[in-house]
C-alpha cells in the first residue's frame with residue numbers, strides 16, 4: 001500500500017494548506033514592500049519576497065500528487081523562520097518601530113497557521129501509521145508456475161523471438177574466459 | 184449498456200450509454216465477459232495523458248463472445264466465438280503490420296492526421312486510450328465495437344477460464360515483450376523496476392527466457408512478496424539504495440538488462456530530482472516523471488539494454504543522455520505488438536507452463552469499477568490486479 005492516500009482527511013487539509021501557501025506566497029512576492037512597510041520593517045522587503053518564493057514552492061509541492069508530509073514539515077519550519085523575523089520587528093518595535101503592533105498581529109496569524117500545520121502533520125502521520133498497521137496479504141504462493149522456479153528457468157528459451165529484437169552478436173556480452181557477470 | 188466513462192481527473196463513472204453498432208464491414212461486436220483495469224488506465228484516471236474527452240469509454244484489456252460480425256470480417260470470425268481482444272488495433276496489411284510492428288500500424292488510427300502532427304507519424308489505434316490513438320470506445324463495458332476485427336482478436340479454445348487468458352490482451356505479452364526485446368542470455372542479470380501487474384509478468388517472462396538473475400524493485404511489501412514468489416531477488420527502494428544493491432548483486436558491474444515497468448508516475452523517496460519532477464508536473468512544465476529512467480541509465484552496464492514498457496506521455500526533463508550515449512546503451516520501447524506473441528503465449532498457457540491468473544487479487548462487478556480504480560492506484564487492500572465482470 002502507499003503510505004499516504006490522496007483522498008484522506010489529512011490529505012484534503014494538506015491540499016487546502018497548499019492553496020493557502022500559494023496565496024500567501026504570491027501576496028508576499030507581489031506586495032512585499034507594502035507588507036514590510038505596514039509592519040515598519042522596510043529593510044526586510046527582499047526577505048519577505050524570498051519567503052514568498054518559499055511559500056509558493058511549498059504550495060506547489062503540496063498540490064503535486066506525492067506524499068504531502070515533507071512539505072507540511074517544510075511549512076512548519078518556514079512558520080518558525082517567519083516568527084523569528086517578526087519577533088525581531090516586534091522587539092525593535094518598542095523604541096524604533098511605531099508599527100510594531102502590526103508585526104504582533106502578523107505574528108499571531110502565523111502562530112495560528114502553525115497550529116493548523118501541526119494538526120495536519122499529526123493527521124498525516126496517524127494515517128500513515130494506520131496504513132502501515134494493516135495486515136500485508138500473503139502472496140508468497142503466487143508464482144504462476146506449475147513447478148518450482150528453479151525448474152522453470154529457461155523453460156521458454158526456445159521461444160520465437162524475431163531478429164529485430166535480438167542483440168547483434170557483436171554487442172552481446174561474451175561469456176568472459178572464466179565466468180561472466182557476477183557470481 | 185453500462186460502461187465506465189471518463190469525466191475528468193479522478194472522475195470515472197459507471198454510466199448508461201448507447202450500445203455500440205457495426206460501423207464498418209470489418210467490425211465485430213463483442214459481448215464482454217471479463218475485463219481488467221490496467222496500469223495505463225491509471226494515467227488516464229489521474230489525468231496525465233493528453234487527449235481524453237468527457238464521455239470517453241475506458242478499458243483496453245477485455246474478452247468475451249462475438250455477437251455480431253460485419254460482412255468483411257465474416258471469413259475470420261463467427262458469432263459465438265470466444266475471443267480476447269488485443270489492446271492494439273491492427274490492419275494486417277500496412278508495411279508495419281507486415282513486419283509484426285502492430286502497435287505502430289499505419290492504418291488503424293482513425294485520427295491519423297492528429298497523431299501525425301503530435302508524434303511526427305501516427306501509431307496504431309488503441310481501445311479506450313485518448314483521441315491521439317483513435318478515440319475508440321474501450322472495453323470496460325458490456326459491449327465493444329472491435330474495428331478491423333478480422334485481425335484484432337485472439338481466438339480462445341475451450342477448457343481455459345477467462346482469468347487464465349484475459350491478460351493475453353495486454354499485460355502478459357507486454358511483460359513478455361519487455362523481456363524478449365532484451366534478448367536475454369543465460370549469463371544476464373535483468374533488473375526490473377516496478378512490481379505492478381506488468382512487472383510481475385515481466386519477472387515470469389525473464390525467468391522463462393532463462394535469465395541468470397532477476398532483480399525486482401518496488402516499495403509495496405505485498406508486490407515485492409509476489410515478485411519473490413516468481414523467482415526475483417527484491418529491492419525495496421524506500422529501505423535500501425537501488426544503485427548500491429544492484430552493483431553488489433552484479434559484482435560491481437551493473438545489470439546487463441534494465442526494464443522500466445513503472446512509467447511516468449514514478450515515485451522516489453525525497454531525492455532532489457523527484458521533488459523537481461513533482462513540482463514541474465504540478466506547474467505543467469513537464470508531463471512525466473523520469474526518476475526510473477535516470478536510475479536505469481546510471482546503473483546499467485555499458486553496452487547494456489534498456490527496455491521500456493512503462494508508458495510515457497510527453498516531455499521529460501534532466502535525462503542524462505550523455506551518460507546513455509557514452510555507455511553505448513541500446514534502447515527498446517513501445518506499446519506492445521500484442522498479436523506478435525499471443526499464439527506462442529496461448530500455447531504456453533495451454534501447456535501449463537504459466538498461469539497468468541496468479542496476479543488477480545480483486546474481482547468485482549463492473550459498477551464497482553470506479554472505486555476499484557482508487558483501490559488499485561493507492562495500492563489499498565493488497566490490490567495488485569483488478570478484474571471486472573460486466
Ligand SMILES: NC(=O)c1ccc[n+]([C@@H]2O[C@H](COP(=O)([O-])OP(=O)(O)OC[C@H]3O[C@@H](n4cnc5c(N)ncnc54)[C@H](O)[C@@H]3O)[C@@H](O)[C@H]2O)c1
Nearest residue numbers: 222223377379380381401445446449450492493494518519
Ligand atoms: N507498453 C505497453 O504496451 C504497456 C502495456 C500495459 C501497461 N503499460 C505500462 O506499464 C506500467 C506499469 O503498469 P502496471 O499495470 O504494472 O501499473 P502499476 O501502477 O500497478 O505499477 C507500477 C509499479 O511501479 C512501482 N513504482 C513506482 N515508482 C517506482 C520506482 N521509483 N522504482 C520502482 N518501482 C516503482 C509502484 O509502486 C507500482 O507497484 C504503466 O506505465 C503502464 O502504463 C505499458
Ligand SMILES: [Zn+2]
Nearest residue numbers: 221222223353
Ligand atoms: Zn494496458
Ligand SMILES: [Zn+2]
Nearest residue numbers: 274277280288
Ligand atoms: Zn497495419
